């Protein structure tokens with residue numbers, strides 16, 4: 001399994017970090033994009049992934065930083081001659097909104113548009129998406145205030161190796177359960193403990209460390225870092241390290257992680 005961060009920032013990008021999205025690949029299967037920030041096609045190319053080869057997009061929730069690039073991705077795929085269907089998985093509450101978003105740009109009724117196969121995800125722990133490729137994809141609802149959202153587990157059936165992405169969430173048991181014994185947990189760490197009181201519905205680096213420890217993962221990658229913390233990444237790692245003894249780093253953009 002290989003994955004590459006196309007972005008690692010919170011809702012606001014910084015000069016060196018874009019909003020959080022990740023592409024996953026397993027040999028012999030179409031790549032899978034999770035969340036859709038700015039200019040996703042160009043970012044995929046920079047990550048060494050041909051956008052036309054995408055098999056599925058998962059939009060975890062409809063805060064703009066996770067969804068706003070979807071129309072531009074669909075337009076690029078259309079203009080570059082895609083014919084194959086594209087799966088779009090999202091919480092069942094969000095399918096209509098995402099269709100509306102594409103409708104604003106009249107992308108749904110364009111003659112010759114490739115088929116979009118919507119995959120509405122129910123708010124059910126351990127929900128298994130259809131096997132569209134070589135990775136087993138399982139979702140669970142997380143805890144992102146009043147915004148329906150989901151965390152995702154990607155597991156290679158051949159090796160059993162698993163990577164879990166929390167998406168935006170407070171620390172919650174559902175993510176901990178989904179991440180049980182995974183190799184890598186990608187957990188949001190929007191704020192430090194110092195700034196934790198500013199906003200709800202997110203996690204601190206310390207809380208990400210606590211979840212990683214309880215889930216028993218080997219490695220924790222901190223992502224969705226608020227722009228106010230981009231200059232103090234080591235401090236975030238140190239904060240998480242007070243709670244988790246495994247490997248920890250702040251996720252790097254456009255650098256392949258191979259398992």
Ligand SMILES: [Zn+2]
Pocket residue numbers: 010011063065066168224
């Ligand atoms: Zn976000």
Ligand SMILES: [Zn+2]
Pocket residue numbers: 061063144147168
């Ligand atoms: Zn959010």
